Amino acid sequence: MVMAASIAAFSPVHAEGPVLNLGYFVMGCIWACVVAMAYSADMLRRRGPVEPPCLDRADLEMALVDSLLTGLFVGL
DSSP states (O other): OHHHHHHHHTSOOOTTHHHHHHHHHHHHHHHHHHHHHHHHHHHHHHHOOOOOOOOOHHHHHHHHHHHHHHHHHHHO
């Protein structure tokens, strides 16, 4: 990471450089999403959807209390 940052910091920048780099970044993000969707579709085709577990009311109340406490302290 440090080496990549050093190379990027001292590389010459041309006028079209930032736009081209942004294009490469966007294409990389799109490619990552396509690969993730293909992998997910393949896994669902092989395995099928998994039934979600039934939660008790106590679990739901505990999740609500935890969320409220977290939100309260982050807000403070």
